[in-house]
Amino acid sequence: MYKNFSLQKSLQELNISDNGITTLKDLHPLYNLTFLDVSNNLLSNLVDICDAVRNWRRLKTLQIDGNLISKRKRYEYEIIPVAPNLVTLSNRQINNATRIFLQALQKIRSNRQKKQKYTGTPFSSETRSFVHQLPLEFQEIVSRSIMHKRKLLQPLHC
DSSP: OOOOHHHHHHOOEEEOOSSOOOOOGGGTTOTTOSEEEOOSSOOOOHHHHHHHHHHOTTOOEEEOTTSSGGGSTTTHHHHHHHOTTOOEETTEEOOHHHHHHHHHHHHHHHHHHHHOOOOOSSSOHHHHHHHHHSOHHHHHHHHHHHHHHTTSSOOOOO
């Protein structure tokens, strides 16, 4: 695919916004990217985007707004966990607490898909394990939210 291997190794910033791009597959070999602007294209496949971002271990900034995928609710929840060094996604800063939370959430979802069964207990071992992996400030909030959703707690009134 790429015959100019020095470009493949040295390219760090790429702006290909407004080009009608539908996939990032051809960009996978650009593993030294730190900045990529693919805004205002026709990207719609989240798996394709995550696969590409997973390859770019040095990527710090990804501009993806204005694509079909950016209209999908919570698309960033899938991108952030697979991009360990991403600092900015579509002009929004990513803090470490958000990254840790989304990585833990993704791990739980993955485990649930593997098991494909529901235990029926108020707090499954998966849920307890997930909550204990979170920073302390999130543990109580998540626990209360789960209990409220399962109607084990009365709604909180502020």
